[in-house]
Amino acid sequence: MRLSRYFLPILKENPKEAEIVSHRLMLRAGMIKQQSAGIYTWLPLGKRVLDKVNAIIREEQNRSGAVELLMPTLQSAELWQESGRYDAYGKEMLRIKDRQDRPMLYGPTNEEMITDVFRSFVKSYKDLPLNLYHIQLKFRDEIRPRFGTMRSREFLMKDAYSFDLNREGAEHAYNRMFAAYLRTFSRLGLRAIPMRADTGPIGGNLSHEFIILAETGESEVFCHKDFVDFDIPPADSDFNDVAEMRGIFEQWTSRYAATSEMHDEAAFNAIPETDRLSARGIEVGHIFYFGTKYSEAMGAKVQGPDGKEHIVHMGSYGIGPTRLVPAIIEASHDENGIIWPKSVAPFEAVIINMKAGDAACDAACEKIYGEVAKAGVDVLYDDTDERAGAKFATADLIGAPVQIIAGPRSVANGEVEVKDRKTGERETMTVEAAIARVATAN
Numbered sequence: 093m094r095l096s097r098y099f100l101p102i103l104k105e106n107p108k109e110a111e112i113v114s115h116r117l118m119l120r121a122g123m124i125k126q127q128s129a130g131i132y133t134w135l136p137l138g139k140r141v142l143d144k145v146n147a148i149i150r151e152e153q154n155r156s157g158a159v160e161l162l163m164p165t166l167q168s169a170e171l172w173q174e175s176g177r178y179d180a181y182g183k184e185m186l187r188i189k190d191r192q193d194r195p196m197l198y199g200p201t202n203e204e205m206i207t208d209v210f211r212s213f214v215k216s217y218k219d220l221p222l223n224l225y226h227i228q229l230k231f232r233d234e235i236r237p238r239f240g241t242m243r244s245r246e247f248l249m250k251d252a253y254s255f256d257l258n259r260e261g262a263e264h265a266y267n268r269m270f271a272a273y274l275r276t277f278s279r280l281g282l283r284a285i286p287m288r289a290d291t292g293p294i295g296g297n298l299s300h301e302f303i304i305l306a307e308t309g310e311s312e313v314f315c316h317k318d319f320v321d322f323d324i325p326p327a328d329s330d331f332n333d334v335a336e337m338r339g340i341f342e343q344w345t346s347r348y349a350a351t352s353e354m355h356d357e358a359a360f361n362a363i364p365e366t367d368r369l370s371a372r373g374i375e376v377g378h379i380f381y382f383g384t385k386y387s388e389a390m391g392a393k394v395q396g397p398d399g400k401e402h403i404v405h406m407g408s409y410g411i412g413p414t415r416l417v418p419a420i421i422e423a424s425h426d427e428n429g430i431i432w433p434k435s436v437a438p439f440e441a442v443i444i445n446m447k448a449g450d451a452a453c454d455a456a457c458e459k460i461y462g463e464v465a466k467a468g469v470d471v472l473y474d475d476t477d478e479r480a481g482a483k484f485a486t487a488d489l490i491g492a493p494v495q496i497i498a499g500p501r502s503v504a505n506g507e508v509e510v511k512d513r514k515t516g517e518r519e520t521m522t523v524e525a526a527i528a529r530v531a532t533a534n
């Protein structure tokens with residue numbers, strides 16, 4: 093991508109409304125624009141990151157055996173009257189009437205709708221286990237939307253819903269998703285700690301939140317300090333292996349870790365004082381086992397191997413991609429801007445032409461740009477006629493992991509500088525070596 097043809101509305105000044113660093117940097121780097129309270133446009137740079145986050149989430153959901161579909165954002169009130177949540181959900185639900193005066197709502201979550209999909213088609217235990225997910229916009233009329241897309245009113249959610257014949261099967265589904273979540277967050281460059289959590293309006297009694305430690309986080313968490321270091325299940329884990337998945341889950345749950353709602357002072361105090369960690373964090377995922385709460389109310393049942401009807405056991409599993417993007421920034425930035433993990437960087441490399449219009453600089457940059465792009469690397473070429481200082485500042489702000497800097501002096505020797513955004517280390521090398529460095533790192 094040539095910057096001269098891109099749409100990157102960088103802000104020079106610090107926006108006053110931004111209270112936390114991720115919100116400030118997302119506005120300054122031209123990633124998002126607020127449209128009204130808690131409602132955002134994802135500008136091209138932000139959209140690139142969001143797409144990469146979603147791609148990783150999708151790969152790990154698919155790996156675990158979940159199957160993707162897409163449900164609508166607008167739902168009819170009738171479905172929610174069946175489950176009893178239409179009245180119970182309260183003011184967070186945005187209620188709308190269509191031209192026929194029929195009550196509708198902008199979905200805050202999809203348990204009812206997926207249960208309706210399930211009951212329309214699935215009649216036999218032979219079709220189980222089943223886990224269906226989508227990545228879709230939600231709306232919750234939060235009293236206090238804040239921190240940009242961290243807590244917004246319209247936000248993206250990956251929500252998965254599992255269906256099993258009995259509690260045992262549902263526990264396996266839960267453990268499988270638990271392992272998939274550990275892998276997902278790790279690939280996003282994050283350490284998200286699973287903690288016992290309250291189930292709130294979703295219901296049920298088994299639930300974990302995945303929390304990233306951050307001072308600006310809105311959740312209060314308590315755990316053993318060693319709990320923040322852990323192994324991630326490998327890609328070749330057998331998600332169908334009940335014992336393997338239970339092992340991963342139990343390795344976790346054997347140690348005390350809880351959010352403030354579930355906080356058990358006695359259990360926490362049983363940890364030696366020097367090993368206790370109480371901190372703040374950002375909830376990036378939340379999983380629930382709620383048994384037959386919706387399937388019973390809405391008649392989702394299958395014929396079992398015994399020939400009898402069984403109400404199915406369900407769980408739901410959420411991740412917030414539009415919250416993950418600022419969470420990654422909270423965890424990875426410096427005073428100059430964002431430092432993206434390679435897996436979600438909007439551009440893996442930026443080429444900085446320090447003297448656009450200079451024949452030798454242009455030729456070197458064009459060569460690097462052409463070859464690196466051909467190798468499949470997402471590369472941004474700053475071919476604008478801004479001064480070099482402004483180009484350096486922009487490159488640092490938008491946080492591509494590698495910068496290739498071409499100035500007249502080095503280009504005269506057939507060389508460019510390669511800068512690592514994270515460490516700040518600069519290395520001079522030939523144009524060919526720079527191409528190889530960026531292209532083969534892929």
Ligand code: 5CA
Binds near residue numbers: 232248294380
């Ligand atoms: N149906 C269940 C799980 S599928 C559910 O709705 N769970 S939730 O309420 O915990 O939301 C799931 C995830 O969505 C949260 O972990 C969080 O990452 C994200 N999320 C929830 N509310 C917001 C919000 N207002 N802004 C941004 N992300 C949000």
